Amino acid sequence: MAFDIDVIRNVYAKMSSKIKKARKLVGRPLTYAEKILYSHLWDESIDTIFKRGEDYVDFGPDRVTCQDATAQMALLQFMQAGKDKVAVPTTVHCDHLILAQSGAQKDLKNANKVSSEVFNFLESVSRKYGIGFWKPGAGIIHQVILENYAFPGGMMIGTDSHTVNAGGLGMVAIGVGGADAVDVMAGMPWELKFPKLIGIKLTGKLNGWASAKDVILKVAGILTVKGGTGYILEYFGDGAESLSCTGKGTICNMGAEVGATTSIFAYDESMERYLKSTEREDIVMAAQNIKEDLRADPEVYDNPEKYFDEIIEIDLNTLTPHINGPFTPDLATPVNEMKAKAKSEGWPTDIKWGLIGSCTNSSYEDLSRAASIAKQALDKNIKIKSKLGINPGSEQVRYTAERDGIIDLFEKLESKIFTNACGPCIGQWNREGENNTEKNSIIHSFNRNFAKRADGNPNTHAFVTSPEMVMAVALSGNLDFNPMTDNLISEEGNKVVLDPPIGDELPSNGFDCEDNGYVEPPIDGSDIQIKIDPDSKRLQILEAFSPWDGKNINNAKLLIKAHGKCTTDHISMAGPWLRFRGHLDNISDNCLIGAVNSFNMKTNFVKNQITGEYGPVPETQRFYKKNKIDTVVIGDHNYGEGSSREHAAMDLGILE
């Protein structure tokens, strides 16, 4: 049975009448995204036609989700809200604080030792306030959500940018900061600028080496990292219906990389199959009666240009695999152009590591397609040239993949099976044997590849591609390997051409699992005491910021003028800093250390306007604070965008 099925049935019971009212009000057919937005208005009596891209609107999301890095601050805030329980179903997932190094067993043990204080805190707060808790090792937040909680027609917010993954199961799911999440957890409305809409029409069917990942790599190349800002990307067309549900999740997931508010697919048979396979037939039954409301009106599909602000068309029949990067996910290169491009750009083509996983590409289908390439290598005695690491998306996926012999194939290629967690994707990776400065290349199936993201080395060129392409490139050890035309050489010296990948959309013997890592909260958690050690380096009770005194700031000094992208990743970096996410004073020592100073193009090297000396940003700011000198920061592209906005804002706040 699905979690919170009564909540879902309740949403469905009211959805049709709300959509009917909205259609009448707007006076035209509605897109699917609009149907969900209008049926989740906080004030149901409102009869306003909202202007896309202009009006701020209050919504009532159906659920909230948090990952361990952002949950700490969100829950510290919720504890101050004076509530006994969360107002809407909420979950916490421990996936960011697990360092990938030796392999799942040792790494998980180590994480449970190093971060036990944080995990215990999150679990006890979850138990107290009725929040579902997913233990370390249970899986990556967005795969666990897709497998257990996402439902067509629903609205969810989450304290992570890739919450948008749930659009693959027909949900408007949006990444927010912790304060937004806390509002909804406390029973308050959540405000969003009514998004504009880009319709993405997919025609045809994927074939050969092309995968769902290539759809979004192509879209990223078209829209760039800024082109989706303020938009919902709504996919439709026969090509959309031909994709698997987890493939749709991959596409929606990486919509965050073009800045989109979220991405969404309409309810279809692939979603039905996925819901049934993950034991949620009750949602399929409930959705049966409102199927027409779980997709755009037919007129929208007939004349999409009349209803969307922009239209993009992609023919899946002719789509070929892409490799995006380095340093930005929108630098799209079709695989057959990589040889020339890598040469002209001077990218290192020797691939040191291939990494498969992250919330983007860690489904059973992803692993099975990559494994089909691994099997060919083993059958034909081809030795893998790069190191290989795998992060399965959830314990359910890992357990089933192990049962079905998929993990065994990876292990025979001497890959490291890391924990079902984010690992290298969020910089939680102890990349052994590297001096952390050398110019080198890695290739992965993650969504982000900004400088330093995976291993902290600014000279690591990280490339993004599908799991099956990661496997093929890792086998060859060359970035410019094109599996459609190039040979591999077996240990016997034979030339081998790889067959295109094959995989199972869903496990033919169903999913299986012994312990999925879920901890159900008690019905009444009022007796549970939350204790935080006052000397803790990891957790700190929040104190209110002083309110603004109403006076303008004069004679402020410039702390930093950023150059280029200045997202929350640049303002409050992840990696080793994640351990301080529950301790505001300690984490503020990472403030803006990833931003490039536009005066000298260096990171974390700014001029102290009083002493004339150059130094790290946080240290310089602490000097100003101590001397009661006001400062300003000038941002640049994508300023403050990203899932760490809570910390990005508070870092600056506490150093003021």
Ligand code: SF4
């Ligand atoms: S993008 Fe990476 S770090 Fe973020 S949730 Fe997904 S796997 Fe984790």
